[in-house]
Amino acid sequence: MESFSLILAIVVVTxxxxxxxxxxxxxxxxxxxxxxxxxxxxxxxxAMSAVLNLVGAFLSVEVANxxxxxxxxxxxxxxxxxFAALVGAILWNLLTWLVGLPSSSSHALMGGLIGxxxxxxxxxxxxxxxxxxxxxxPAVAAPIVAGVAAMLATRLSYTLGRKxxxxxxxxxxxxxxxxxAGLVSLAHGTNDAQKTMGIITLALVAGGAVAPDSDPxxxxxxxxxxxxxxxxxxxxxxxxxxxxxxxxxxxxxxxxSAQTSAATAILASSHLGFSLSTTHVVSGSVMGAGLGRxxxxxxxxxxxxxxxAWGLTLPAAALVGALAESVTGLGDWGTGVVAVFLIASxxxxxxxxxxxxxxxxxxxxxxxxxxxxxxxxxxVAPPPAGQLVDDLTATIASPAPEPVAPAAPPAxxx
Amino acid sequence: MKIDWAALGSVFGVSLVVTxxxxxxxxxxxxxxxxxxxxxxxxxxxxxxxxGAYACFAACAAAVAYGISLIVA
Numbered sequence: 001m002e003s004f005s006l007i008l009a010i011v012v013v014t015x016x017x018x019x020x021x022x023x024x025x026x027x028x029x030x031x032x033x034x035x036x037x038x039x040x041x042x043x044x045x046x047a048m049s050a051v052l053n054l055v056g057a058f059l060s061v062e063v064a065n066x067x068x069x070x071x072x073x074x075x076x077x078x079x080x081x082x083f084a085a086l087v088g089a090i091l092w093n094l095l096t097w098l099v100g101l102p103s104s105s106s107h108a109l110m111g112g113l114i115g116x117x118x119x120x121x122x123x124x125x126x127x128x129x130x131x132x133x134x135x136x137x138p139a140v141a142a143p144i145v146a147g148v149a150a151m152l153a154t155r156l157s158y159t160l161g162r163k164x165x166x167x168x169x170x171x172x173x174x175x176x177x178x179x180x181a182g183l184v185s186l187a188h189g190t191n192d193a194q195k196t197m198g199i200i201t202l203a204l205v206a207g208g209a210v211a212p213d214s215d216p217x218x219x220x221x222x223x224x225x226x227x228x229x230x231x232x233x234x235x236x237x238x239x240x241x242x243x244x245x246x247x248x249x250x251x252x253x254x255x256x257s258a259q260t261s262a263a264t265a266i267l268a269s270s271h272l273g274f275s276l277s278t279t280h281v282v283s284g285s286v287m288g289a290g291l292g293r294x295x296x297x298x299x300x301x302x303x304x305x306x307x308x309a310w311g312l313t314l315p316a317a318a319l320v321g322a323l324a325e326s327v328t329g330l331g332d333w334g335t336g337v338v339a340v341f342l343i344a345s346x347x348x349x350x351x352x353x354x355x356x357x358x359x360x361x362x363x364x365x366x367x368x369x370x371x372x373x374x375x376x377x378x379x380v381a382p383p384p385a386g387q388l389v390d391d392l393t394a395t396i397a398s399p400a401p402e403p404v405a406p407a408a409p410p411a412x413x414x
Numbered sequence: 415m416k417i418d419w420a421a422l423g424s425v426f427g428v429s430l431v432v433t434x435x436x437x438x439x440x441x442x443x444x445x446x447x448x449x450x451x452x453x454x455x456x457x458x459x460x461x462x463x464x465x466g467a468y469a470c471f472a473a474c475a476a477a478v479a480y481g482i483s484l485i486v487a
Contacts, residue, residue: 059486133417141422149430153437161441168447176440176474183481190485257437264436265429267484272428274421 007332007388010339012200014086016227019196021093022105023053023231024194025068028239029102029262029282030185033289035363036244037255039174040181042235042360043147048178049185052232056189057197073385079207080328080335081116082199087342088112088321092313094349100238100358101309104277109195110135110249118318119325121246134275139310142265142276143284150261154292157253165385171254180259185232186189187266193228197221237358243283245364246302248290258282280310436477443470 030052031045040048117125161169197216204210210217216224244250250258262278262285271275279401283306290298328335354364446460446467453460 056485129416137417137422141426145426145429148426149433152430153433157437157441161445168451169444172440172447179474179478180461183478183485186482187485198446253441256440257433260436260440261429261433263481264432265425267481268432269425271484272421272425274418274425276425315478390453 005207006081006183007079007083008203008209009337010087010335011083011203011207014083014090014339014342015151015196015200015203016223018086018090018093018109018199019193019224019227020231020234021090021097022192022196022235023050023228024236025093025097025102025105025231025239026188026278027232027235028243029278030181030188032240032243032282033250033255033258033286034177034181035240037177037250037252038364039177039252039255042237042363043078045181046233046235046360048182050184050229051183053189053193053232054225054229056186056191057193057228059186059190060194060222077117077202077206077364078120079117079203081120081325082113082203082206083335084116084119084328084338085109085112085321086199087324087338088115088317088319090342091315091345094346096309096313097238098349098353099305099309100242101306102239102243102279102283103306103309103313104139104279105192106195106277107135107139107310107313108317109199111314112321114314114320115318115323116325119322119328122409128191135314138269138274138276139280142269142280143287145269145276145284145292146261146265146281147284147288149265150258151292153257153261154254154289155258157257158293159222163252170252173256177252177256177259180256180263184259184278184282187263187270189225189228191270193224196224196228200224235360237360237363239351241358241363241365242302242306243286246299247283247286247306248296248298250286250289251293254289254293254296257292258285261285261288432477439470440474443467443474444464446470 027049029041030049033043034040035042086109089105091114092103092108092111093105102227114126114131197220200220201210201216204217204220205214238244248254261392262282265276265281265285266278269281283303287298287303290296324338324341327338444467446463449463450460450467455462
Protein backbone atom coordinates (compact mmCIF):
# COMPACT_ATOMS: atom_id res chain seq x y z
CA MET A 1 0.00 0.00 0.00
CA GLU A 2 3.04 2.29 0.07
CA SER A 3 2.16 3.59 -3.37
CA PHE A 4 -1.32 4.66 -2.37
CA SER A 5 -0.93 8.13 -3.80
CA LEU A 6 -3.15 11.17 -3.59
CA ILE A 7 -4.49 10.72 -7.11
CA LEU A 8 -5.46 7.17 -6.23
CA ALA A 9 -7.35 8.37 -3.18
CA ILE A 10 -9.13 10.95 -5.35
CA VAL A 11 -10.09 8.28 -7.86
CA VAL A 12 -11.47 6.01 -5.15
CA VAL A 13 -13.53 8.79 -3.63
CA THR A 14 -14.81 9.85 -7.07
CA UNK A 15 -15.69 6.26 -7.91
CA UNK A 16 -17.68 5.99 -4.72
CA UNK A 17 -19.41 9.25 -5.59
CA UNK A 18 -20.30 7.77 -8.95
CA UNK A 19 -21.59 4.68 -7.22
CA UNK A 20 -23.76 6.90 -5.08
CA UNK A 21 -25.22 8.70 -8.11
CA UNK A 22 -25.72 5.32 -9.72
CA UNK A 23 -27.84 4.03 -6.86
CA UNK A 24 -29.60 7.33 -6.66
CA UNK A 25 -30.33 7.33 -10.38
CA UNK A 26 -31.45 3.74 -10.60
CA UNK A 27 -33.76 3.47 -7.61
CA UNK A 28 -36.45 4.24 -10.13
CA UNK A 29 -35.74 1.06 -12.06
CA UNK A 30 -36.69 -1.20 -9.21
CA UNK A 31 -39.16 0.89 -7.32
CA UNK A 32 -40.91 3.44 -9.56
CA UNK A 33 -43.85 1.21 -10.48
CA UNK A 34 -44.13 -0.14 -6.95
CA UNK A 35 -44.35 3.39 -5.62
CA UNK A 36 -46.71 4.74 -8.27
CA UNK A 37 -49.23 1.93 -7.89
CA UNK A 38 -49.09 2.29 -4.14
CA UNK A 39 -47.86 -1.25 -3.50
CA UNK A 40 -45.27 0.14 -1.13
CA UNK A 41 -44.97 3.48 0.61
CA UNK A 42 -42.19 5.53 -1.03
CA UNK A 43 -39.82 5.44 1.95
CA UNK A 44 -40.37 1.75 2.54
CA UNK A 45 -39.75 1.02 -1.13
CA UNK A 46 -36.41 2.81 -1.28
CA ALA A 47 -35.31 1.27 2.01
CA MET A 48 -36.09 -2.21 0.73
CA SER A 49 -34.30 -1.49 -2.52
CA ALA A 50 -31.26 -0.15 -0.66
CA VAL A 51 -30.98 -3.24 1.51
CA LEU A 52 -31.28 -5.55 -1.50
CA ASN A 53 -28.69 -3.52 -3.38
CA LEU A 54 -26.31 -3.92 -0.48
CA VAL A 55 -26.95 -7.64 -0.30
CA GLY A 56 -26.52 -7.92 -4.06
CA ALA A 57 -23.15 -6.19 -3.86
CA PHE A 58 -21.77 -9.03 -1.77
CA LEU A 59 -23.13 -11.88 -3.82
CA SER A 60 -20.40 -12.17 -6.41
CA VAL A 61 -17.46 -10.39 -8.02
CA GLU A 62 -17.94 -11.68 -11.55
CA VAL A 63 -19.09 -8.39 -13.04
CA ALA A 64 -16.39 -6.47 -11.22
CA ASN A 65 -13.79 -8.66 -12.83
CA UNK A 66 -15.10 -8.14 -16.35
CA UNK A 67 -15.98 -4.43 -16.39
CA UNK A 68 -12.55 -3.17 -17.30
CA UNK A 69 -11.66 -5.83 -19.80
CA UNK A 70 -12.99 -5.41 -23.30
CA UNK A 71 -14.04 -1.88 -23.96
CA UNK A 72 -10.69 -0.16 -23.63
CA UNK A 73 -7.12 -1.38 -23.50
CA UNK A 74 -6.24 -1.46 -19.86
CA UNK A 75 -2.52 -1.37 -20.46
CA UNK A 76 -1.25 2.14 -19.99
CA UNK A 77 -4.38 3.42 -18.30
CA UNK A 78 -3.45 5.96 -15.67
CA UNK A 79 -5.56 6.74 -12.62
CA UNK A 80 -6.13 10.23 -14.08
CA UNK A 81 -7.95 8.68 -17.05
CA UNK A 82 -10.31 6.83 -14.74
CA PHE A 83 -10.84 9.98 -12.73
CA ALA A 84 -11.74 11.91 -15.88
CA ALA A 85 -14.12 9.14 -16.96
CA LEU A 86 -15.88 9.25 -13.60
CA VAL A 87 -16.24 13.01 -13.78
CA GLY A 88 -18.06 12.66 -17.10
CA ALA A 89 -20.32 9.91 -15.79
CA ILE A 90 -21.20 11.69 -12.54
CA LEU A 91 -22.05 14.96 -14.24
CA TRP A 92 -24.27 13.26 -16.79
CA ASN A 93 -26.03 11.30 -14.07
CA LEU A 94 -26.70 14.45 -12.09
CA LEU A 95 -27.86 16.37 -15.13
CA THR A 96 -30.34 13.72 -16.20
CA TRP A 97 -31.52 13.44 -12.61
CA LEU A 98 -32.13 17.18 -12.56
CA VAL A 99 -34.43 16.98 -15.58
CA GLY A 100 -35.90 13.75 -14.21
CA LEU A 101 -34.98 11.49 -17.08
CA PRO A 102 -33.99 7.87 -16.61
CA SER A 103 -30.78 7.14 -18.46
CA SER A 104 -28.28 4.34 -18.21
CA SER A 105 -25.58 4.83 -15.60
CA SER A 106 -23.53 2.15 -17.32
CA HIS A 107 -23.64 4.05 -20.59
CA ALA A 108 -22.54 7.17 -18.77
CA LEU A 109 -19.64 5.29 -17.27
CA MET A 110 -18.66 3.71 -20.58
CA GLY A 111 -18.98 7.06 -22.32
CA GLY A 112 -16.73 8.69 -19.76
CA LEU A 113 -14.17 5.91 -20.11
CA ILE A 114 -14.23 6.08 -23.89
CA GLY A 115 -13.87 9.86 -23.97
CA UNK A 116 -11.07 9.90 -21.44
CA UNK A 117 -9.27 7.07 -23.20
CA UNK A 118 -9.49 8.79 -26.57
CA UNK A 119 -8.14 12.01 -25.10
CA UNK A 120 -5.35 10.11 -23.43
CA UNK A 121 -4.35 7.43 -25.89
CA UNK A 122 -6.07 8.28 -29.17
CA UNK A 123 -9.00 6.64 -30.93
CA UNK A 124 -7.06 3.43 -31.47
CA UNK A 125 -7.43 2.41 -27.84
CA UNK A 126 -11.22 2.11 -28.10
CA UNK A 127 -12.73 -0.98 -29.63
CA UNK A 128 -15.31 0.44 -32.00
CA UNK A 129 -17.13 -2.79 -32.77
CA UNK A 130 -17.51 -3.52 -29.07
CA UNK A 131 -19.14 -0.12 -28.81
CA UNK A 132 -21.81 -1.03 -31.34
CA UNK A 133 -22.50 -4.55 -30.14
CA UNK A 134 -22.36 -3.81 -26.42
CA UNK A 135 -23.83 -0.34 -26.27
CA UNK A 136 -25.81 0.85 -29.25
CA UNK A 137 -27.66 -2.29 -30.25
CA PRO A 138 -28.69 -3.24 -26.70
CA ALA A 139 -30.03 0.29 -26.17
CA VAL A 140 -32.39 -0.21 -29.08
CA ALA A 141 -33.20 -3.82 -28.29
CA ALA A 142 -33.83 -3.52 -24.54
CA PRO A 143 -37.03 -1.46 -24.58
CA ILE A 144 -38.42 -3.55 -27.43
CA VAL A 145 -37.72 -6.86 -25.73
CA ALA A 146 -39.09 -5.80 -22.35
CA GLY A 147 -41.84 -3.68 -23.83
CA VAL A 148 -43.34 -6.39 -26.01
CA ALA A 149 -43.24 -8.87 -23.14
CA ALA A 150 -44.84 -6.41 -20.74
CA MET A 151 -47.50 -5.45 -23.26
CA LEU A 152 -48.56 -9.02 -23.97
CA ALA A 153 -48.47 -9.90 -20.28
CA THR A 154 -50.60 -6.90 -19.39
CA ARG A 155 -53.12 -7.69 -22.09
CA LEU A 156 -53.28 -11.29 -20.93
CA SER A 157 -53.68 -10.38 -17.30
CA TYR A 158 -56.58 -8.06 -18.11
CA THR A 159 -58.27 -10.68 -20.26
CA LEU A 160 -57.75 -13.54 -17.82
CA GLY A 161 -58.24 -11.53 -14.69
CA ARG A 162 -61.52 -9.91 -15.60
CA LYS A 163 -63.10 -11.82 -12.75
CA UNK A 164 -60.27 -11.13 -10.37
CA UNK A 165 -61.25 -8.25 -8.16
CA UNK A 166 -61.76 -7.41 -4.55
CA UNK A 167 -59.30 -7.43 -1.71
CA UNK A 168 -57.67 -10.73 -2.53
CA UNK A 169 -56.75 -9.57 -6.03
CA UNK A 170 -55.41 -6.23 -4.84
CA UNK A 171 -53.30 -7.92 -2.20
CA UNK A 172 -52.09 -10.51 -4.68
CA UNK A 173 -50.88 -7.99 -7.25
CA UNK A 174 -49.28 -5.98 -4.53
CA UNK A 175 -47.26 -8.94 -3.28
CA UNK A 176 -46.29 -9.99 -6.77
CA UNK A 177 -45.07 -6.55 -7.60
CA UNK A 178 -42.98 -6.31 -4.46
CA UNK A 179 -41.38 -9.67 -5.19
CA UNK A 180 -40.42 -8.78 -8.75
CA ALA A 181 -39.20 -5.33 -7.69
CA GLY A 182 -37.04 -7.05 -5.10
CA LEU A 183 -35.50 -9.22 -7.79
CA VAL A 184 -34.67 -6.16 -9.88
CA SER A 185 -33.02 -4.49 -6.87
CA LEU A 186 -30.96 -7.55 -6.12
CA ALA A 187 -29.85 -7.87 -9.73
CA HIS A 188 -29.00 -4.19 -9.76
CA GLY A 189 -26.81 -4.58 -6.70
CA THR A 190 -24.88 -7.46 -8.20
CA ASN A 191 -24.40 -5.60 -11.48
CA ASP A 192 -23.93 -1.95 -10.71
CA ALA A 193 -22.24 -1.99 -7.35
CA GLN A 194 -19.74 -4.31 -8.94
CA LYS A 195 -19.11 -1.98 -11.82
CA THR A 196 -17.75 0.50 -9.31
CA MET A 197 -15.74 -2.21 -7.61
CA GLY A 198 -14.31 -3.03 -11.00
CA ILE A 199 -13.44 0.61 -11.64
CA ILE A 200 -11.77 1.04 -8.25
CA THR A 201 -9.85 -2.17 -8.71
CA LEU A 202 -8.79 -1.04 -12.16
CA ALA A 203 -7.54 2.22 -10.65
CA LEU A 204 -5.70 0.38 -7.90
CA VAL A 205 -4.06 -1.85 -10.48
CA ALA A 206 -3.23 1.14 -12.67
CA GLY A 207 -1.75 2.95 -9.69
CA GLY A 208 0.22 -0.09 -8.65
CA ALA A 209 -1.47 -0.47 -5.26
CA VAL A 210 -2.66 -4.03 -5.92
CA ALA A 211 -1.32 -6.72 -8.19
CA PRO A 212 -2.86 -7.10 -11.65
CA ASP A 213 -5.62 -9.70 -12.00
CA SER A 214 -6.53 -9.65 -8.34
CA ASP A 215 -10.05 -9.70 -6.97
CA PRO A 216 -11.42 -6.49 -5.45
CA UNK A 217 -10.18 -6.06 -1.86
CA UNK A 218 -12.82 -6.39 0.85
CA UNK A 219 -12.85 -2.71 1.74
CA UNK A 220 -13.63 -1.95 -1.91
CA UNK A 221 -16.59 -4.35 -1.92
CA UNK A 222 -17.88 -2.97 1.37
CA UNK A 223 -17.58 0.70 0.48
CA UNK A 224 -19.02 0.25 -3.01
CA UNK A 225 -21.99 -1.67 -1.61
CA UNK A 226 -22.61 1.00 1.02
CA UNK A 227 -22.31 3.86 -1.46
CA UNK A 228 -24.85 2.38 -3.86
CA UNK A 229 -27.21 1.48 -1.03
CA UNK A 230 -27.02 4.98 0.39
CA UNK A 231 -27.69 6.48 -3.03
CA UNK A 232 -30.62 4.16 -3.49
CA UNK A 233 -32.05 5.08 -0.13
CA UNK A 234 -31.75 8.83 -0.72
CA UNK A 235 -33.73 8.12 -3.86
CA UNK A 236 -33.76 9.90 -7.17
CA UNK A 237 -37.35 10.99 -6.70
CA UNK A 238 -37.43 13.02 -9.89
CA UNK A 239 -36.67 9.97 -11.98
CA UNK A 240 -39.03 7.80 -9.97
CA UNK A 241 -41.78 10.25 -10.76
CA UNK A 242 -41.06 10.23 -14.48
CA UNK A 243 -40.82 6.46 -14.59
CA UNK A 244 -43.82 5.75 -12.38
CA UNK A 245 -46.18 8.51 -13.44
CA UNK A 246 -44.68 10.46 -16.30
CA UNK A 247 -44.56 7.79 -18.98
CA UNK A 248 -47.99 6.35 -18.34
CA UNK A 249 -50.53 5.77 -15.58
CA UNK A 250 -50.13 2.31 -14.11
CA UNK A 251 -52.71 0.16 -12.38
CA UNK A 252 -51.53 -2.60 -10.05
CA UNK A 253 -51.87 -5.29 -12.74
CA UNK A 254 -49.81 -3.24 -15.14
CA UNK A 255 -47.25 -2.52 -12.48
CA UNK A 256 -46.96 -6.22 -11.82
CA SER A 257 -46.63 -7.10 -15.51
CA ALA A 258 -44.06 -4.35 -16.08
CA GLN A 259 -41.94 -5.34 -13.11
CA THR A 260 -42.08 -9.04 -13.94
CA SER A 261 -41.09 -8.39 -17.52
CA ALA A 262 -38.25 -6.17 -16.36
CA ALA A 263 -36.93 -8.71 -13.87
CA THR A 264 -37.14 -11.50 -16.44
CA ALA A 265 -35.47 -9.52 -19.21
CA ILE A 266 -32.66 -8.37 -16.93
CA LEU A 267 -31.95 -11.86 -15.67
CA ALA A 268 -32.27 -13.40 -19.13
CA SER A 269 -29.97 -10.82 -20.65
CA SER A 270 -27.26 -11.15 -18.06
CA HIS A 271 -27.28 -14.92 -18.27
CA LEU A 272 -27.64 -15.44 -22.00
CA GLY A 273 -24.72 -13.21 -22.84
CA PHE A 274 -26.49 -10.21 -24.30
CA SER A 275 -26.37 -7.61 -21.60
CA LEU A 276 -29.08 -4.97 -21.57
CA SER A 277 -29.16 -1.83 -19.51
CA THR A 278 -31.53 -2.07 -16.55
CA THR A 279 -32.77 1.45 -17.17
CA HIS A 280 -33.67 0.74 -20.77
CA VAL A 281 -35.36 -2.52 -19.86
CA VAL A 282 -37.50 -0.98 -17.14
CA SER A 283 -38.48 2.04 -19.24
CA GLY A 284 -39.49 -0.28 -22.05
CA SER A 285 -41.51 -2.53 -19.81
CA VAL A 286 -43.33 0.41 -18.25
CA MET A 287 -44.27 1.70 -21.69
CA GLY A 288 -45.30 -1.77 -22.81
CA ALA A 289 -47.52 -2.14 -19.78
CA GLY A 290 -49.03 1.25 -20.57
CA LEU A 291 -49.84 0.16 -24.11
CA GLY A 292 -51.21 -3.20 -22.97
CA ARG A 293 -54.19 -1.84 -21.09
CA UNK A 294 -57.23 -0.80 -23.05
CA UNK A 295 -57.42 2.95 -22.86
CA UNK A 296 -53.90 3.13 -21.52
CA UNK A 297 -51.77 5.87 -22.98
CA UNK A 298 -48.05 6.40 -23.20
CA UNK A 299 -46.95 10.00 -23.05
CA UNK A 300 -44.77 9.98 -26.09
CA UNK A 301 -43.44 13.46 -25.43
CA UNK A 302 -41.88 12.23 -22.20
CA UNK A 303 -40.75 9.04 -23.90
CA UNK A 304 -39.13 11.01 -26.71
CA UNK A 305 -37.22 13.18 -24.28
CA UNK A 306 -36.06 10.01 -22.59
CA UNK A 307 -34.90 8.44 -25.87
CA UNK A 308 -33.00 11.62 -26.72
CA ALA A 309 -31.31 11.43 -23.32
CA TRP A 310 -30.33 7.81 -24.01
CA GLY A 311 -28.81 8.81 -27.31
CA LEU A 312 -26.89 11.66 -25.73
CA THR A 313 -25.66 9.72 -22.69
CA LEU A 314 -22.61 8.15 -24.25
CA PRO A 315 -21.37 11.08 -26.36
CA ALA A 316 -22.08 13.63 -23.63
CA ALA A 317 -20.28 11.66 -20.94
CA ALA A 318 -17.50 10.98 -23.43
CA LEU A 319 -17.12 14.66 -24.20
CA VAL A 320 -16.91 15.63 -20.54
CA GLY A 321 -14.57 12.73 -19.89
CA ALA A 322 -12.32 13.80 -22.78
CA LEU A 323 -12.26 17.43 -21.65
CA ALA A 324 -11.55 16.40 -18.07
CA GLU A 325 -8.76 14.13 -19.26
CA SER A 326 -7.10 16.85 -21.32
CA VAL A 327 -7.17 19.17 -18.34
CA THR A 328 -5.78 16.57 -15.94
CA GLY A 329 -3.10 15.94 -18.54
CA LEU A 330 -1.75 19.43 -17.84
CA GLY A 331 -0.39 18.25 -14.52
CA ASP A 332 -1.40 17.91 -10.90
CA TRP A 333 -2.97 21.36 -10.81
CA GLY A 334 -5.12 20.29 -13.77
CA THR A 335 -6.45 17.38 -11.75
CA GLY A 336 -7.19 19.82 -8.96
CA VAL A 337 -9.06 22.08 -11.37
CA VAL A 338 -11.19 19.17 -12.58
CA ALA A 339 -11.95 18.09 -9.01
CA VAL A 340 -13.02 21.60 -8.08
CA PHE A 341 -15.09 21.81 -11.25
CA LEU A 342 -16.82 18.53 -10.42
CA ILE A 343 -17.68 19.62 -6.90
CA ALA A 344 -18.82 23.05 -8.04
CA SER A 345 -21.07 21.74 -10.82
CA UNK A 346 -22.55 19.08 -8.55
CA UNK A 347 -23.32 21.75 -6.00
CA UNK A 348 -24.84 23.96 -8.70
CA UNK A 349 -27.04 21.15 -9.97
CA UNK A 350 -28.17 20.39 -6.44
CA UNK A 351 -28.90 24.06 -5.89
CA UNK A 352 -31.00 24.26 -9.04
CA UNK A 353 -32.87 21.12 -7.98
CA UNK A 354 -33.97 22.85 -4.78
CA UNK A 355 -36.08 25.26 -6.81
CA UNK A 356 -38.58 22.50 -7.27
CA UNK A 357 -38.14 19.81 -4.70
CA UNK A 358 -39.31 16.31 -5.49
CA UNK A 359 -39.21 13.87 -2.61
CA UNK A 360 -41.11 11.04 -1.00
CA UNK A 361 -44.05 13.30 -0.22
CA UNK A 362 -44.88 14.42 -3.74
CA UNK A 363 -43.35 11.69 -5.86
CA UNK A 364 -46.73 10.47 -7.02
CA UNK A 365 -48.02 13.85 -8.09
CA UNK A 366 -47.35 14.00 -11.73
CA UNK A 367 -47.24 17.63 -12.65
CA UNK A 368 -46.97 17.63 -16.37
CA UNK A 369 -50.69 17.71 -17.17
CA UNK A 370 -51.25 20.05 -14.26
CA UNK A 371 -48.55 22.27 -15.65
CA UNK A 372 -50.26 22.42 -19.01
CA UNK A 373 -53.60 23.13 -17.43
CA UNK A 374 -52.15 25.75 -15.13
CA UNK A 375 -50.47 27.43 -18.06
CA UNK A 376 -53.69 27.40 -20.02
CA UNK A 377 -55.63 28.88 -17.13
CA UNK A 378 -52.99 31.50 -16.59
CA UNK A 379 -53.16 32.48 -20.24
CA VAL A 380 -56.94 32.38 -20.66
CA ALA A 381 -57.94 33.90 -17.36
CA PRO A 382 -55.26 36.16 -15.91
CA PRO A 383 -57.27 37.56 -12.97
CA PRO A 384 -57.63 34.38 -10.86
CA ALA A 385 -54.13 33.23 -11.57
CA GLY A 386 -52.80 36.74 -11.20
CA GLN A 387 -52.45 36.66 -7.46
CA LEU A 388 -50.19 33.65 -7.39
CA VAL A 389 -48.16 34.97 -10.28
CA ASP A 390 -47.77 38.35 -8.64
CA ASP A 391 -46.61 36.77 -5.43
CA LEU A 392 -43.95 34.78 -7.10
CA THR A 393 -42.68 37.36 -9.53
CA ALA A 394 -43.25 40.49 -7.58
CA THR A 395 -41.35 42.84 -9.82
CA ILE A 396 -42.48 41.48 -13.15
CA ALA A 397 -45.61 43.18 -14.32
CA SER A 398 -46.84 40.78 -16.98
CA PRO A 399 -48.18 37.40 -15.87
CA ALA A 400 -45.19 35.57 -17.23
CA PRO A 401 -45.51 31.77 -17.25
CA GLU A 402 -42.26 31.47 -15.31
CA PRO A 403 -43.75 29.97 -12.13
CA VAL A 404 -45.23 27.01 -13.99
CA ALA A 405 -42.28 26.51 -16.28
CA PRO A 406 -40.44 24.01 -14.06
CA ALA A 407 -43.45 21.71 -14.15
CA ALA A 408 -42.94 21.00 -17.84
CA PRO A 409 -39.18 20.60 -17.69
CA PRO A 410 -37.84 23.13 -20.15
CA ALA A 411 -34.35 21.82 -19.63
CA UNK A 412 -35.44 18.75 -21.54
CA UNK A 413 -33.60 20.16 -24.51
CA UNK A 414 -30.54 19.37 -22.39
CA MET B 415 -18.26 -6.64 -36.40
CA LYS B 416 -20.07 -9.64 -35.07
CA ILE B 417 -23.54 -9.16 -33.70
CA ASP B 418 -24.73 -12.04 -31.61
CA TRP B 419 -28.21 -12.31 -33.04
CA ALA B 420 -28.71 -15.73 -31.50
CA ALA B 421 -28.13 -14.37 -28.00
CA LEU B 422 -30.39 -11.41 -28.66
CA GLY B 423 -33.07 -13.68 -30.07
CA SER B 424 -32.93 -16.02 -27.11
CA VAL B 425 -33.09 -13.13 -24.65
CA PHE B 426 -36.16 -11.90 -26.50
CA GLY B 427 -37.79 -15.32 -26.61
CA VAL B 428 -37.05 -16.23 -23.02
CA SER B 429 -38.20 -12.85 -21.72
CA LEU B 430 -41.41 -13.07 -23.66
CA VAL B 431 -42.32 -16.63 -22.76
CA VAL B 432 -41.31 -16.42 -19.11
CA THR B 433 -42.98 -13.07 -18.51
CA UNK B 434 -46.24 -14.03 -20.15
CA UNK B 435 -46.19 -17.42 -18.46
CA UNK B 436 -45.51 -16.01 -15.03
CA UNK B 437 -48.09 -13.28 -15.33
CA UNK B 438 -50.65 -15.80 -16.56
CA UNK B 439 -49.93 -18.15 -13.66
CA UNK B 440 -50.09 -15.33 -11.18
CA UNK B 441 -53.32 -13.97 -12.61
CA UNK B 442 -54.86 -17.44 -12.37
CA UNK B 443 -53.79 -17.58 -8.75
CA UNK B 444 -55.29 -14.19 -8.03
CA UNK B 445 -58.48 -15.29 -9.78
CA UNK B 446 -58.69 -18.34 -7.58
CA UNK B 447 -58.32 -16.26 -4.46
CA UNK B 448 -60.95 -13.76 -5.48
CA UNK B 449 -63.33 -16.59 -6.35
CA UNK B 450 -62.84 -17.89 -2.83
CA UNK B 451 -63.44 -14.40 -1.52
CA UNK B 452 -66.75 -14.27 -3.37
CA UNK B 453 -67.68 -17.76 -2.26
CA UNK B 454 -66.95 -16.96 1.38
CA UNK B 455 -69.03 -13.82 1.09
CA UNK B 456 -71.92 -15.96 -0.04
CA UNK B 457 -71.36 -18.47 2.71
CA UNK B 458 -69.89 -21.21 0.52
CA UNK B 459 -66.36 -22.38 -0.06
CA UNK B 460 -64.19 -22.92 -3.10
CA UNK B 461 -61.65 -25.53 -2.15
CA UNK B 462 -60.55 -26.35 -5.66
CA UNK B 463 -60.04 -22.71 -6.57
CA UNK B 464 -57.91 -22.13 -3.49
CA UNK B 465 -55.80 -25.22 -4.08
CA GLY B 466 -55.29 -24.15 -7.68
CA ALA B 467 -54.40 -20.65 -6.55
CA TYR B 468 -51.76 -21.88 -4.16
CA ALA B 469 -50.33 -24.19 -6.80
CA CYS B 470 -49.98 -21.19 -9.12
CA PHE B 471 -48.31 -19.08 -6.43
CA ALA B 472 -45.97 -21.94 -5.58
CA ALA B 473 -44.90 -22.09 -9.22
CA CYS B 474 -44.30 -18.33 -9.21
CA ALA B 475 -42.30 -18.60 -5.99
CA ALA B 476 -40.21 -21.32 -7.61
CA ALA B 477 -39.53 -18.99 -10.53
CA VAL B 478 -38.44 -16.24 -8.13
CA ALA B 479 -36.19 -18.70 -6.31
CA TYR B 480 -34.67 -19.69 -9.64
CA GLY B 481 -34.15 -16.01 -10.41
CA ILE B 482 -32.31 -15.50 -7.11
CA SER B 483 -30.17 -18.55 -7.78
CA LEU B 484 -29.26 -17.05 -11.16
CA ILE B 485 -28.25 -13.78 -9.50
CA VAL B 486 -26.18 -15.52 -6.85
CA ALA B 487 -24.50 -17.91 -9.26
